[in-house]
Amino acid sequence: MLQDLNIFGTLNAFKLLYNPKLCKHYGVFPTFDQVPIPVNNSIKAIVLDKDNCFAYPKQSTVWPEYKAQWEKLKQTYPGKALLVVSNTAGSGDDTDFKEAKLIEQQTGVNVLRHSKKKPGCKEEILRYFRENNVTTNPQEIAVIGDRLLTDVMLANMMNAYAVWIKDGVKISNNPIVRFEKRLASYMGLGTQSSKRDHSIITNDDILPLGTSKIGNPKPSIT
Numbered sequence: 001m002l003q004d005l006n007i008f009g010t011l012n013a014f015k016l017l018y019n020p021k022l023c024k025h026y027g028v029f030p031t032f033d034q035v036p037i038p039v040n041n042s043i044k045a046i047v048l049d050k051d052n053c054f055a056y057p058k059q060s061t062v063w064p065e066y067k068a069q070w071e072k073l074k075q076t077y078p079g080k081a082l083l084v085v086s087n088t089a090g091s092g093d094d095t096d097f098k099e100a101k102l103i104e105q106q107t108g109v110n111v112l113r114h115s116k117k118k119p120g121c122k123e124e125i126l127r128y129f130r131e132n133n134v135t136t137n138p139q140e141i142a143v144i145g146d147r148l149l150t151d152v153m154l155a156n157m158m159n160a161y162a163v164w165i166k167d168g169v170k171i172s173n174n175p176i177v178r179f180e181k182r183l184a185s186y187m188g189l190g191t192q193s194s195k196r197d198h199s200i201i202t203n204d205d206i207l208p209l210g211t212s213k214i215g216n217p218k219p220s221i222t
Contacts, residue, residue, distance in 0.1 A: 023148050023183065025155070025162040032144070032165055033069040037076050039142045043161060044135045046077045047125060047154075049118075049145030050086045050103065052168035060089075060103045063169050074108065080132035084111045085125060087118050087150065118147075119154035126158065146172075148180040 029035050032054045039046065051057040054066055062070045074082060084090070089099040090111040100111035112128055114121040122138075130136050142161040145151025146168045155162030166181070 022153050022156045025152050025164040028164045028166050028184075030165075030167040031066075031169070032063070033066050035069070035144060035163060035165075037069070037072050039144070039163060040161060042140060043142045044077075044137075044140040045081045045129050045142070046073065046083065047141060047143040047145075047160070048082065048084050048109075049143075049147065049151050049165075050084055050089060052146045052170065052172060053144060053151075053165050056169045058088075060099065061106045070107070080110065080129070081134050082109050083125070083128060084109055085114065085118065085121065085154075086111065090114055091117055118145075118150040119157050122154060122158035125154075147177070148184060149176070 026040075027035070048054060054062050054070060056063055084103060084107070086100075086103075088094060089103050090097060090113045092115060094100055097111075097113060100113065103109075103111050112121070112124060114124045116124065125141070126136075126138060129141065135141065138159045139161070141155075141158070142163055143151055143155035143158075144163040144165065145154075146165040148164065152162045152164050154160075164184075166184075172178075
């Protein structure tokens with residue numbers, strides 16, 4: 001359907017052809033409950049994706065297994081310092097922001113109202129944190145999400161701290177998600193699948209398109 005089409009995200013994906021570092025991240029974790037809290041000592045604000053990050057896709061509540069992690073996150077980043085940014089809830093597709101309001105009621109966390117979908121809403125995010133006296137420095141913001149071409153790219157476009165949730169509540173068979181994982185493997189972006197394992201990525205780990213790490217086989221994508 002037309003409302004599901006993210007034109008901005010599609011166009012920005014082509015930026016990877018000449019700047020693959022737009023998909024760099026500082027941590028990759030299989031699931032939301034594996035993310036360390038605090039995320040980093042320098043982080044003052046958190047941007048959270050919803051679907052397949054802390055919630056089951058198209059649901060408005062925190063996934064039951066993540067509730068303890070969710071409460072810890074809210075305590076560490078209280079009030080306006082924690083913000084849900086979704087490409088459905090709070091976007092132009094959300095009539096009267098009904099979905100955004102429901103998520104706020106269910107989770108106790110604000111949902112950004114934004115006119116541009118990720119990764120194009122960086123100015124709206126920065127304005128939110130600035131107007132609410134959380135931070136004016138994008139390097140003090142972490143973006144946590146399951147999509148390389150929206151969440152991780154958004155973080156890099158705004159010079160923030162990117163955290164990639166690789167598997168999420170459920171492993172997606174969406175062709176775009178599968179492409180993102182293949183891209184991450186191709187670029188050497190730390191795609192270990194162990195539920196206990198995670199990788200921390202540095203700039204030196206980001207390979208230009210057309211190269212690969214010798215002796216580091218690509219994991220199979222199912």
